[in-house]
Amino acid sequence: MFNSRPSLRRAALTVAAGAGAVVLLAACGGDDSVSGQDMTGGTPAAAAAGAQPGASFNDADVMFAQMMIPHHQQAVEMAELAETRAGDAEVRDLAAKIKAAQDPEIVMLRGRLTAWGEPEAPEGGHSGHSMPGMMPEDDMKKLEASTGAEFDRLFSQLMIVHHNGAIEMARTEQAQGADPEAKALARTIGTAQRAEVERMQKIIDRL
Structure with a gap:
């Protein structure tokens, strides 16, 4: 014890x-x-700035897709006006090519957003986001009211501004984006639209 x-x-x-x-x-x-x-x-x-955990995309990719969709949609609307209003055959041909290129690109952009699980429009809509080159409503009405040579010149002038905006957006995506498919599409958009800007400038000089 x-x-x-x-x-x-x-x-x-x-x-x-x-x-x-x-x-x-x-x-x-x-x-x-x-x-x-x-x-x-x-x-x-x-992690890269803005990158989504466990994903190969970032905020820049999402913004690029969400902004480029309405940007392309407006270009397609402008191109469709040329079918009945353009007086110049080259303007009609260029407008048809713009529509043929951008309609599938809209589908591709929507596909990327779906793959990322992101909405087509940012929260609160597009009103709080500036899209370079987007045409004001007044300019769209002027384009709709014009025909022949007047339409050809105005269409080319407005589309050059519109394209330059898309080129700027594509350049930003290539520099800041992470998704390989989105960056490849941005590169395609930039290359194609730079060539179209040159062509439209020649049309303006000729008219």
């Missing part, structure tokens, strides 16, 4: 030592986990 107290003290020390070892191991394990995150680039600091 006299020896029971030392035995109890030894048992308590043994339990305390074991608990300390468990705490120490847990702490070491936690350090290894953090270290592993650092080495694999899993920390927020290692």
Whole structure:
């Protein structure tokens, strides 16, 4: 009976030592986990700015697609007016090519947004976002009211401004985007529309 107290003290020390070892191991394990995150680039600091976790796209990609869809839609509307209003055969041909190129691109842009799980329009709509080259409603009405040579010149002038806006948006996507398909489409848009701007400038010079 006299020896029971030392035995109890030894048992308590043994339990305390074991608990300390468990705490120490847990702490070491936690350090290894953090270290592993650092080495694999899993920390927020290692992620690209605006990148979505576990995805290959970022905010720039989403903005590009959401803005380019209505931008293309307006260009298609302008091109459709040329079918019945243009007086110059080259203007009609160019307008048809613009529509033929941009209709499928709208489908592609919608497809990227669907793949990313993003809406077609940003929250709150497009009113709070500036789209370079978008034609004001007054200019659209002027274009709708014109025919023949007047339409040809106005269409070319307005479409040049519109195209330059799309080229700017495409350049931004190539510089800031992350999605390979979106960046490839931006490159295609930029190349095609630069060539069309040159062609429309020649049309204006000729008219």
